[in-house]
Amino acid sequence: MSSAQVPAARLLRLGTVAAFLLGGSALMLVSTPASAVPPFARQTGLACEACHTVPPELTPFGRRFKLNGYTLTTRPPLVSDTDDHKQNTVFLTDLPGIAVLAQMGYDHYDRAPPDTGNPYPAHAQSDTYQFPDQFSLVYAGAVSDRVGGWLQLTYNGQAGSVGVDNIDLRYTDHTFDNKWVWGVTANNYVTFQDVWNGFGSYALPNFNTVTLWSGGVAGAGLNGPIINALGPGSVAGIGAYTFYDDSLYFEMSAYHSAVAGGNSPTVDSASLAANGGAVDRFAPYGRIAYERDWGFHSAEIGASAMYVNWIPSVGYISAQQKLAAAAAGNTYTPAQTFYPGVANRYTDLSVDWQYQYNGEHNIYGFLGHVTHERQQNNPQLVAATFTGASSPIYTNPTDTLTQFLATAEYFFDRHYGGLVSFTRTTGTSDPLAYGGNGSPANQFMVFELDYIPWMNFRFLLQYNAYQVVANNQNPFTLNHANFPNSPGFPNVKASDNNTWVLGLWMDF
């Protein structure tokens, strides 16, 4: 991979920053007692390694802690409001489960991007400090002996705004012999409730700060299945699950549009535009997984299915407006960004897997997923049968997309380690939807080295290497209209997006 060859001067510069950060950590190692532990550890009295191999990946015990609704506690409640007639009516812990989560990054592109004339982050820049990339306040822990939750408020450094982030509230119970564990979850992120790491919101690698700069080129974004995109600010759902015989997991959930700032379920056009669309009515999600643990080993195989009616954000012109505009010889600018009642139907089917070896010193794992998506486009938005929007936005009545992710990781003594990850997405060609030659394909790899002085403090050096980013053409033609301030910028290769990331993650 020629793009991985970085000039010595750049390495030297990165090395200086690394030395500064690592040197800093060495100082902290001397001066700070290791007493800063997140709320789950405060609540349970357990060390992080009880639940995590390396955060956020869960151990078998951690998965059971989450499936039991984060309720395991070894702290006595502050108020014991109990008598013979009424059981505990309030459960107050003496330590509220508040945590701070912070993620910082320093990103360096192999090739400095051209100038779009737009401010950052629309115009990606090289050598950016994302400080913070994300900064969150979290309440995590038991609310009662049956109810627990994770509620997160996040400042997003790239968006420059504070918003409601991941929420997962659970009510759980289990039979005396733990043969059946069951629960109800209310959450705002499809797959945030999941306990395995091969797929969904906690799929590894989980440290992602990179903005693909050639996203400024028409149709050059990284396409993925819709299930990856139904997160906070876009949906909320409720689900019921059981975990039978310590091995078989089954879940049924339903998600509804819950647009931040919008008036759900009557979604307003501004919110739709901001989110690229909205879920129409309920989107059912089902999940089944089988886990087997033996010795130091844990293996899981699972499958999921989701069906989404998605109202895409498109320029809407009513027939009358269209006639009026044509009569006046004008081009009409749509007032609404969606076309009421017009939805595409997405069916996402996934298979995921995870093998984990959680030994005394050595930890390693292989995990990933394949997701196949079938997207049936509404005939009113498809070129051949187009009747309504400002212009047709799909070439085909049906598009498909397949994403494959495989990750291998290794850690020694929970202090040193890293991972290699490979993602490939392919699909049917749809020039109107994806631009250019219409291919949605992309392919990239992530190489990561980690140094973890404490379990809640992690340094990482990451290299993101892109093989395909734009319409399967490599190199591809730069649309100079998008880069008015860089007229002479030559055509670009996918690997021009390759990025070094120096990151810091902490949780206390």
Added chain:
Amino acid sequence: MRTLAATSLLVAAIALAATTVRDAPAAPLPPLGGTTNVVPPDASTLDARALVSNVCSKCHGPSGNGVSISPLFPILAAQRPGYIEMELQLFRQRERSDPHARAFMWGIARGLTDEQIEGLAQYFSSQPPASGTPSRDPALAEKGKMIYENGVPERDILACLPCHGPNAEGVQTFPRLAGQHRDYLALELHEFTGQLRESEIMHRFSQNLTEGEIAAVTEYLASK
């Protein structure tokens, strides 16, 4: 709205179905700490069962039988009650401080009462013992048996048998070793050797053991 109502009904039905499969006693399970439910003073065993179901079973065997899956967590089934009680007290007082004790049991044991400790000791000691893992190397196990029964006199390693019993079933506060996870036994021997787990007797007995001898004696004990 109809869809919403249907979803609520579905969730309620699943909840109801799940509730009916409970085979627990009618009384709700008290959380660890035991202060939110009134537990009759003579119900220490019941309380212990609730603790096992809610807490211990997550590491020491999911069904509460005390037979752990991960070989880093000891099998507690049929363990000597005196040993369990002594260790839980050491965890609670933070006097047993090997890395795994710090990571797991310091927290778990911090709120236990004496009655709960006694109840847990009774509970686990009365569970049927785990059937040992068949030996992968009978010659090695035979060598381990020799060390267990006779020690290695020329290197000042005494026999294990006098304290741990002829069948490694344990005696009073000396733990049962028969059928224990091989990896757990090896881990503990290394911790005694390196004085990470404090025990003057075990440090003295184990410090001259070679890696080969540790492999042999753990092979033998795990297979019993």
